[in-house]
Amino acid sequence: MKKALIYLRVSDIMQEEKDSLSNQEKQAIEYCSFKKYKVYKIIKEVASGRSSDRDGFVELQNEISENNFDVLIFYELSRLARSCVTIHNLVHSMRVKEISFESITESYLNSDAPTSKIMLGMIASLAETESDIISKRVKTRMKFLTSQGYYPFKAPFGYRNVNNILEIVEEEAEVIKEFFQDFIDGYSIAQLRRKYNVSHPGVWRRLTNVAYNGKTKFGFEGKNHNTGKWERNKEGEVFEGKHEAIISDDVFNLAQRRLETFKHSRRSKGTSILSGLINHCDKWKMYIKVQARKTEPFYYKYYSCPVCGKSIGADKIESIILEEVKDYILNLKFLDTRIENKKNSKSIKEIIKKLEDKKKRIIDSYIDGLIDRDTQKERVSEINKELEALVSKEEIEVTTQINKTFKEEVIAIIEDIENLDIKKQQAVLGLVIEKIDISDTEDIKIYYKI
Incomplete structure (x- = not known):
């Protein structure tokens, strides 16, 4: 009897899909029972299919590398991953270990199906495209909410998020006020880090977070789905928020100006x-x-x-x-006077060409046995000296051709x-x-x- 590993996933973006995990599990178990597979393990997770470092997917890869089961069961390909590269790499690793795979709803993708390889690439591409569309739609929605003053993110320290509007947590807000005041009074980043038990990046994030100034922001940072790295973007936007500010404009702007001190001191x-x-x-x-x-x-x-x-x-x-x-x-003054005659440059090029031809004829004469080695070396050496002088003269003439357009620029x-x-x-x-x-x-x- 074959051992089957069942992998189930729902997206952390579309929250309404979370209820489908139990449905997927029920259908997967019934599928294994019908195929007479023994269920070795069930991996369930709630995470974006765009990420390849999610816990459940990493666990699946480890099970494959250790060759602990015979067949992988999943509900549909888009539940497995939403990246063409990720899917193809996973399938390749299973084929190396002689592990088959079967989709509950897409039988034409199963590894024993004649159309598997062709359809796998097509469905994977469609899944990735659909993911891109969903991601863009979500970002557009979040940007719209942010532009209207809402805060569709996790609330920063000092606030709680109630229906995408920040509400002040008084005890935490007092800490934030003291935090900013200490910085303005001369505390260094290291001193703030030690006093408030916040990481070095955390100190910078607090001091630059416009939410404390009653604003919202969007587009300044995000994960690059091609590289998987978190990146900063200078082209983000700041909007007036619907929430109450903890830090006044004067205090916040003063803190930003003092932060420039530390930026300058860290520069090369x-x-x-x-x-x-x-x-x-x-x-x-x-x-x-x-x-x-x-x-x-x-x-x-x-x-x-x-x-x-x-x-x-x-x-x-x-x-x-x-x-x-x-x-x-x-x-x-040389900007107006150093314009050279192109005829001189042309005549030098002609002389250089003639000398090169002459050197070639001397080498041919040596090859044909008409002159000896010493004579050939002596004549070629004399020509090389003439060429060096002419090439230097030609470079000087070319570099001194400064025209009117260059002068104006x-x-x-x-x-x-x-x-x-x-x-x-x-x-x-x-x-x-x-x-x-x-x-x-x-x-x-x-x-x-x-």
């Missing part, structure tokens, strides 16, 4: 526009640092020398450098350099500046690449 030196360019104390590089404050502004950014400890305010020195670079570029970028984001400012300064020697804000020497 690459986030400052002059890091790696400023030299101090005999070519030692000065690096950006951030000092936290308890009052506004909540941080002071400066460049510091690792040798002598000399520090210079970042805002002041960056403003000076940007202005000087702007004046230097806009006054460069450079001027447009430089004139607006103060308004560019940090990465673009870094790119422009990196192309223009070789290094900056500095002793203080009154003694600055910039070495340009052009």
